[in-house]
Amino acid sequence: MFQRIRKPIVISTAILFHLLLIFHLFFSPVIIVLASYKSIINASFVAFVIILLLSLFFGRAYCSWFCPGCGIQEVLALIIKRKSKNSKATYIKYFIFTVWLGVIIIGYLLNGIHKIDLTYGMSDITIERKIILTIGAIILIVPLTAIFGRFASCKYICWQAPFMIIGTKIRDYFHLVGLRLSCDNSKCNECKSCSKKCPMDLNVMQNVKNGTMSDSECILCANCIDTCKQKAIKFTFKKLKHERLTRMV
Ligand code: SF4
Ligand code: SF4
CATH class of the missing domain: 3.30.70.20 (Alpha-Beta Plaits)
Structure with missing residues (x-):
C-alpha cells in the first residue's frame, strides 16, 4: 500500500534532481564546502540543517521517501534484484561524513560567517556541468549497485544518512x-x-x-x-x- 505512494514520489525526486539545475544548490556536498571557505551560508547549508531537524520527528523517512539517490536505487532495483549486505561496510559512510563535515566546520571556523546567499553557486551550475554531475552520479552508483547489490550506495557511502541517524539518536535519547x-x-x-x-x-x-x-x-x-x-x-x-x-x- 505505502509503496504505491512512496515509489512514484522518490523516483520523481530523482528525475527532478537531475532535470532542474536549482536542486543541485540544495543538495550539493561540494558547494557547501566552497561556501564555508567564503564565509557564506548557502542553500545546501540550510537544506542539511532542515534534514537534521526533520529527522528529529521523521527519523530516516527522508531517505526512502524523498532522496534522489534512493530514487535511482528504486529504478535500478527493477533490474538488479540482489540485495547488498548490511555489513561493516556501512561504517564507511560515517568516515566520509566526518571528513566532509570536518572540512566544512574548519572552513567556517577559519573564515567566519559573513553573509547568507541562498543562490551561491548558481552561476557555476551550467547545463554542461549538470550533465557531467549526472553522469558522475550514474558512474558511481550503478557499478556499486551492480557489484554489491541494491541500495549499496545508500548503505555504504551516503554522506547524508549520518545527519538523520544523529537526529534520530537525539530524538530517542530525549524520548521525543x-x-x-x-x-x-x-x-x-x-x-x-x-x-x-x-x-x-x-x-x-x-x-x-x-x-x-x-x-x-x-x-x-x-x-x-x-x-x-x-x-x-x-x-x-x-x-x-x-x-x-x-x-x-
Ligand atoms: S516474519 Fe515478518 S512478515 Fe512474517 S509475520 Fe512476522 S513480522 Fe510479519
Ligand atoms: S528499512 Fe527495512 S525495517 Fe525499515 S521500514 Fe524498510 S523494510 Fe522495514
Whole structure:
C-alpha cells in the first residue's frame, strides 16, 4: 500500500534532481564546502540543517521517501534484484561524513560567517556541468549497485544518512515523539517475508520477535509493513518506550 505512494514520489525526486539545475544548490556536498571557505551560508547549508531537524520527528523517512539517490536505487532495483549486505561496510559512510563535515566546520571556523546567499553557486551550475554531475552520479552508483547489490550506495557511502541517524539518536535519547516502526510480536508467524523485503537487509523478523524496531539503518520505507500479512508491523508516532536501540552507531 505505502509503496504505491512512496515509489512514484522518490523516483520523481530523482528525475527532478537531475532535470532542474536549482536542486543541485540544495543538495550539493561540494558547494557547501566552497561556501564555508567564503564565509557564506548557502542553500545546501540550510537544506542539511532542515534534514537534521526533520529527522528529529521523521527519523530516516527522508531517505526512502524523498532522496534522489534512493530514487535511482528504486529504478535500478527493477533490474538488479540482489540485495547488498548490511555489513561493516556501512561504517564507511560515517568516515566520509566526518571528513566532509570536518572540512566544512574548519572552513567556517577559519573564515567566519559573513553573509547568507541562498543562490551561491548558481552561476557555476551550467547545463554542461549538470550533465557531467549526472553522469558522475550514474558512474558511481550503478557499478556499486551492480557489484554489491541494491541500495549499496545508500548503505555504504551516503554522506547524508549520518545527519538523520544523529537526529534520530537525539530524538530517542530525549524520548521525543516521532515517526517509527512498532510491532506486535504475538501476531508474527515467522514467515520471514519482512526480512526478505527489507532493502536495507535488516533482520526485521528478529527485530519483531525482540520487540526492537529502532535500527539506525531503517529508512522507514514501509516494505516490511506492506508485506506482512499478519499486520504485525505498523507506523506509529510515539516516543521510544521500553526498547533498547538495536544498533548504537
Ligand atoms: S512478515 Fe510479519 S509475520 Fe512474517 S516474519 Fe515478518 S513480522 Fe512476522
Ligand atoms: S525495517 Fe522495514 S521500514 Fe525499515 S528499512 Fe527495512 S523494510 Fe524498510
